[in-house]
Amino acid sequence: MVRSLVTGLCLAVFAAVIIGLSNLLGLDLEHVALLGAALGGVLGLVPHRPAWGKVAGFLAGFLLAWLGFALRAAVLPDSSAGRAVAAFVVVALIAVVAAVSGGRLPLWSGLLGAASIVGAYESVYTNAPSQFLTESPAAATTVLLAVGLGYLATNLLAAQSEPHASARPRPAVDARRTERAQRDQRDDSSSTTDLDDLVTGAAQ
Known part of the structure; x- marks a missing residue:
């Protein structure tokens, strides 16, 4: 206004x-x-x-x-x-x-x-x-x-x-970063699950 x-x-x-x-x-x-x-x-x-x-x-x-x-x-x-x-x-x-x-x-x-x-x-x-x-x-x-x-x-x-170009939001870049972070988080969770299964199998 x-x-x-x-x-x-x-x-x-x-x-x-x-x-x-x-x-x-x-x-x-x-x-x-x-x-x-x-x-x-x-x-x-x-x-x-x-x-x-x-x-x-x-x-x-x-x-x-x-x-x-x-x-x-x-x-x-x-x-x-x-x-x-x-x-x-x-x-x-x-x-x-x-x-x-x-x-x-x-x-x-x-x-x-x-x-x-x-x-x-x-x-x-x-x-x-x-x-x-x-x-x-x-x-x-x-x-x-x-x-x-x-x-x-x-x-x-x-x-x-x-606004200055550096201050403008970049939706495409932000979306790629979010997707990469979620993928890394899933990979870490999968690795942790595999390690737990290996340890549990060795104990048995």
Whole structure:
């Protein structure tokens, strides 16, 4: 409970920092501050091994969704049918990437990456589809910055709270040691029984 509270407060601070950076540097980050911080926090909090896999999956989904906007701008009509085709293609390709990677690039992180660019750019694209080449790079970089700060916040906390490798329990090693001790104990008991039988036989 305490860790969840601390993590949430840290993400809140980073969201405020993103908005502050937007005003200070003249960046258009205000409308994606909460979106980016939240998605970056989810990306950092959900465990996955290898750790780079979820980041790579996020970037793959982000890129595929961005290409989906390019497909809509270049080929597909600006209608419900065009948006449906683009959504189908993007999600299907993300699923293919996750399957081909053998789970190293998880499906959920790819969908998270697609959601980030869609959330940051969909309304801008709807207002000016013809401005894709000039508007989409700005939207992509701003939301990636926000996501990166959110991811950094959660990973810094995880690194501080994670126990040292030497202090972590090793269930497999402990199980082997217990089994070896029980086997040695049985061998000692068997040897003692054999010795007692030998002594008893000699006495008779």
